[in-house]
Amino acid sequence: MDPAYPLITVGDPRLRQPALAVTDLTDGRVQQLIDGMLKAVVAHNGVGLAAPQLAHPVRVLVLASRPNPRYPEAPLMVPTVVVNPVILAYDDHRQKGWEGCLSVPGQRGQVHRYRQIDVEYLDRQGKLCRQLWQGFVARIFQHEYDHLEGQLFLDRLESPADLYSEAAYQALLG
Numbered sequence: 001m002d003p004a005y006p007l008i009t010v011g012d013p014r015l016r017q018p019a020l021a022v023t024d025l026t027d028g029r030v031q032q033l034i035d036g037m038l039k040a041v042v043a044h045n046g047v048g049l050a051a052p053q054l055a056h057p058v059r060v061l062v063l064a065s066r067p068n069p070r071y072p073e074a075p076l077m078v079p080t081v082v083v084n085p086v087i088l089a090y091d092d093h094r095q096k097g098w099e100g101c102l103s104v105p106g107q108r109g110q111v112h113r114y115r116q117i118d119v120e121y122l123d124r125q126g127k128l129c130r131q132l133w134q135g136f137v138a139r140i141f142q143h144e145y146d147h148l149e150g151q152l153f154l155d156r157l158e159s160p161a162d163l164y165s166e167a168a169y170q171a172l173l174g
């Protein structure tokens with residue numbers, strides 16, 4: 001992994017800082033960071049990643065769902081770069097589901113997320129986009145958006161009983 005983009009983990013105070021809006025997408029360092037995020041999400045078998053996880057406190061996340069060893073059932077999508085997201089609306093239906101986090105290694109938890117979410121954001125060229133995400137991708141978005149707010153899925157557990165080790169989670173799946 002590129003040493004310029006270390007993946008930081010729970011306990012590191014940088015994961016708890018709210019991230020700042022990106023003001024200049026023509027800045028080469030921002031574009032470099034985005035390239036690093038797209039590489040890192042694949043290298044670590046993630047389905048999403050937020051810039052604070054690479055110790056960069058800016059409002060950039062990537063959604064990159066695809067089947068992989070950590071998420072065999074994940075739907076395949078074109079990796080999507082989301083800059084300065086604004087949540088416009090979500091439906092009133094929340095679903096409980098499993099999540100893991102590259103910044104919380106070896107753990108899985110069950111958390112509630114909105115089933116559908118309507119978001120406005122900039123793509124990496126600075127074009128204004130609007131997207132309605134549903135199901136697993138909506139869950140990934142909400143998880144990554146929390147990172148921009150300095151939150152982790154651990155904060156959303158209703159009960160400590162909803163937190164599993166990776167091994168216990170794998171045993172549950174059979």
Ligand code: ZN
Pocket residue numbers: 100101102103143144147
């Ligand atoms: Zn995470």
